[in-house]
Amino acid sequence: MDVRLETAVSLTKPWATETAEPAPYRLDVSLERENLLPVISALFAAEWGYLSAITGVDLGTAVGVVEVLYHFCEGPCIVTLRLRVPYDDAQIDSVCSIIPSASFFERELSEMLGITIVGTPNADRLFLPDDWPLGVYPLRKEYVMQG
Amino acid sequence: MMTVAAPTTQKSEKFIVPIGPQHPALKEPGHFEFAVDGEIVTDATVRLGYVHRGIEKGTESRNWAQNLYLLERICGICSHTHAFAYVLGVEQLAEVEAPPRARAIRMVVAELERVHSHFLWLGVGAHEAGFDTLFMYSWRDRETVMDLLESLTGNRVNYSACVLGGVKFDINGEQTKGILEGLDFLEKRTHHYLNVIQQDALFLQRTRGVGVMTQQQARQLGVVGPTARASGVARDLRIDAPGQHYNDFNVNMILETDGDLAARFVVRIRDLFESYRIIREILSNMPEGDLVVKRMPRKIKAGETISRVEAPRGEAFYYIKSNGSEMPERIKVRTPTLCNMASVLTLTVGQHLADVPMILVGIDPCFSCNDRSVTVTQPSGQREHWTWEQVRRFGIEYYQRQGGQ
Amino acid sequence: MTLNVTQEWQGVLDKIKNWARINSPWAIHYNSGSCNGCDIEILATLTPRYDVERFGIKLQGSPRHADVLICTGPVTRQSRDRLLRIYEQMPDPKFVIAVGTCAISGGVFQGCYNVIGHIDEVIPVNMYIPGCPPRPEAIIDGVVKLLTSLQAVPESATA
Numbered sequence: 001m002d003v004r005l006e007t008a009v010s011l012t013k014p015w016a017t018e019t020a021e022p023a024p025y026r027l028d029v030s031l032e033r034e035n036l037l038p039v040i041s042a043l044f045a046a047e048w049g050y051l052s053a054i055t056g057v058d059l060g061t062a063v064g065v066v067e068v069l070y071h072f073c074e075g076p077c078i079v080t081l082r083l084r085v086p087y088d089d090a091q092i093d094s095v096c097s098i099i100p101s102a103s104f105f106e107r108e109l110s111e112m113l114g115i116t117i118v119g120t121p122n123a124d125r126l127f128l129p130d131d132w133p134l135g136v137y138p139l140r141k142e143y144v145m146q147g
Numbered sequence: 148m149m150t151v152a153a154p155t156t157q158k159s160e161k162f163i164v165p166i167g168p169q170h171p172a173l174k175e176p177g178h179f180e181f182a183v184d185g186e187i188v189t190d191a192t193v194r195l196g197y198v199h200r201g202i203e204k205g206t207e208s209r210n211w212a213q214n215l216y217l218l219e220r221i222c223g224i225c226s227h228t229h230a231f232a233y234v235l236g237v238e239q240l241a242e243v244e245a246p247p248r249a250r251a252i253r254m255v256v257a258e259l260e261r262v263h264s265h266f267l268w269l270g271v272g273a274h275e276a277g278f279d280t281l282f283m284y285s286w287r288d289r290e291t292v293m294d295l296l297e298s299l300t301g302n303r304v305n306y307s308a309c310v311l312g313g314v315k316f317d318i319n320g321e322q323t324k325g326i327l328e329g330l331d332f333l334e335k336r337t338h339h340y341l342n343v344i345q346q347d348a349l350f351l352q353r354t355r356g357v358g359v360m361t362q363q364q365a366r367q368l369g370v371v372g373p374t375a376r377a378s379g380v381a382r383d384l385r386i387d388a389p390g391q392h393y394n395d396f397n398v399n400m401i402l403e404t405d406g407d408l409a410a411r412f413v414v415r416i417r418d419l420f421e422s423y424r425i426i427r428e429i430l431s432n433m434p435e436g437d438l439v440v441k442r443m444p445r446k447i448k449a450g451e452t453i454s455r456v457e458a459p460r461g462e463a464f465y466y467i468k469s470n471g472s473e474m475p476e477r478i479k480v481r482t483p484t485l486c487n488m489a490s491v492l493t494l495t496v497g498q499h500l501a502d503v504p505m506i507l508v509g510i511d512p513c514f515s516c517n518d519r520s521v522t523v524t525q526p527s528g529q530r531e532h533w534t535w536e537q538v539r540r541f542g543i544e545y546y547q548r549q550g551g552q
Numbered sequence: 553m554t555l556n557v558t559q560e561w562q563g564v565l566d567k568i569k570n571w572a573r574i575n576s577p578w579a580i581h582y583n584s585g586s587c588n589g590c591d592i593e594i595l596a597t598l599t600p601r602y603d604v605e606r607f608g609i610k611l612q613g614s615p616r617h618a619d620v621l622i623c624t625g626p627v628t629r630q631s632r633d634r635l636l637r638i639y640e641q642m643p644d645p646k647f648v649i650a651v652g653t654c655a656i657s658g659g660v661f662q663g664c665y666n667v668i669g670h671i672d673e674v675i676p677v678n679m680y681i682p683g684c685p686p687r688p689e690a691i692i693d694g695v696v697k698l699l700t701s702l703q704a705v706p707e708s709a710t711a
């Protein structure tokens with residue numbers, strides 16, 4: 001394992017519920033939602049990489065969960081923090097207090113998948129048009145495109 | 148966005164200046180709002196979405212091969228980057244590896260694309276600064292790269308060089324010769340441009356010390372590509388994460404430390420020399436062999452993967468998840484501009500409104516992911532709408548007045 | 553103009569206006585959701601290799617000065633109103649050129665949720681230039697064809 005990944009493993013250890021190495025140079029850390037901010041602060045304090053993207057993946061109505069992935073990159077290494085956000089309590093803490101530039105990613109996540117970002121500085125729509133119906137989230141699986 | 152207290156030396160008058168969403172020389176619409184105090188920017192926000200098409204969702208109802216063409220059309224400037232990142236990801240999932248010759252050809256196209264993109268940007272940057280002569284020159288020279296790309300791929304934009312498991316065409320001796328000749332010409336011109344941007348006093352007035360981003364800031368904001376490298380942050384995926392591709396040929400890191408607009412110009416121009424060198428090296432060591440793998444499955448194994456490619460503007464990030472069927476479960480694309488945009492908005496705070504167009508252009512924004520227009524709101528609630536062109540003129544005239552003093 | 557201008561004079565005036573329009577059409581460009589490919593090629597037609605400015609064609613920023621609207625890309629929900637507004641701000645007579653497959657049919661983006669369709673579902677189009685993207689030569693050819701077709705109009709109208 002790359003030393004940088006080893007550092008990441010030890011940094012995230014206190015909160016990780018599961019750690020996996022799905023591919024070379026990749027580390028997947030599953031977390032409870034509440035622990036997002038502490039983990040990110042730890043990575044940030046150690047200057048471990050930068051937040052490269054936030055991906056939301058809807059697992060489908062049967063599961064009723066959106067998986068939110070925070071990808072941190074450092075050189076060839078990618079650390080992915082994995083959280084599960086249920087539909088009926090679709091909330092997540094904003095990381096903008098630590099990483100201000102995450103604002104765009106959070107705005108996208110919230111409009112596309114219907115997740116409320118608690119404490120984000122700007123919750124306006126970023127991509128979706130002004131006349132887009134409220135409560136419709138295009139990247140949810142239940143949203144089917146006509147055409 | 149972030150708010151930093153602006154220097155309030157003069158008696159202040161607050162406005163909001165919205166820019167956009169359409170601009171004659173730039174291609175895409177976008178809507179920015181700048182709050183200004185006097186002429187100093189105090190806050191900046193952006194509204195994108197004029198060109199948001201819903202591609203990520205679209206991929207979920209198209210098969211793996213169709214998606215290649217859809218994703219390639221996320222952006223007409225760095226179309227190969229998107230195709231490249233996508234095929235890399237899908238190949239990782241399917242556990243196939245493109246043959247060495249195909250990998251080399253992909254890199255040649257990627258570097259040619261970088262050359263075309265940097266020339267394009269140089270022109271646009273020059274135009275924003277009011278240097279239309281440089282704009283015209285750089286676009287004239289850019290046609291040379293376009294000819295090369297066309298001779299290879301048959302199309303000037305959206306080349307479709309990649310297919311799943313390989314590439315679509317070969318490079319023959321004649322084409323190689325053409326490329327080498329083209330590069331010689333471009334190299335000569337590039338020296339000239341490097342000279343201009345480093346020595347022309349008027350140009351430097353618009354770029355030196357403008358929009359400075361320190362190394363520390365660059366790290367924290369998570370900027371990527373030339374924008375990061377201009378601030379001394381060594382971030383280049385061709386070197387950091389060569390994958391199966393850039394392993395075969397080495398790439399040198401191009402770094403500048405000033406972190407201002409001038410440095411962003413210099414980094415990109417020096418990047419060009421590196422690209423010329425890489426292309427030459429690949430062409431003279433072209434591996435033999437097939438262009439496509441023997442068998443590329445139609446259904447891709449379930450799983451998820453991340454692939455990253457160094458686009459002309461920085462890291463393009465792809466997350467691909469397959470459920471084992473003919474269509475992807477989820478594809479997430481994060482373009483470099485989205486990363487850099489947040490940073491640039493932070494940078495404009497505390498700067499002169501006159502510098503805003505140049506600072507924005509400094510990251511080489513690619514708005515197929517983004518938009519622009521300006522509105523000015525006075526405290527009385529009065530709102531003025533500026534077009535990008537007006538802001539550009541404001542900037543040029545401001546500096547003309549400065550020059551006249 | 554509304555003074556006692558005889559029909560004959562009106563005809564002459566129209567001819568002059570038409571002559572001016574054909575010899576130096578001013579264009580405005582709007583991207584309603586394209587991938588940039590078409591836009592780059594439009595810009596390329598203005599630069600030295602193709603240089604349409606030598607034919608008097610000028611690209612400029614304000615719809616109020618434009619004779620021709622050059623559209624690229626499919627129409628997204630967010631840009632639809634903007635496109636309409638630009639079209640409405642243009643003085644008559646106005647002409648619209650749809651550049652690229654997307655502008656003509658929606659292209660690869662057909663069916664994406666934020667794409668509502670192609671240009672002529674929103675505003676009338678006079679000239680279609682296919683290609684993804686069309687080469688600069690094709691764009692110039694399209695413009696020339698449009699201008700040629702204009703030449704025919706007043707003669708039949710005033711004759």
Ligand code: SF4
Pocket residue numbers: 220223304305586587588589590591624625626651652653654655659660683684685686
């Ligand atoms: S026609 Fe092709 S090049 Fe033009 S906007 Fe559409 S996808 Fe892009």
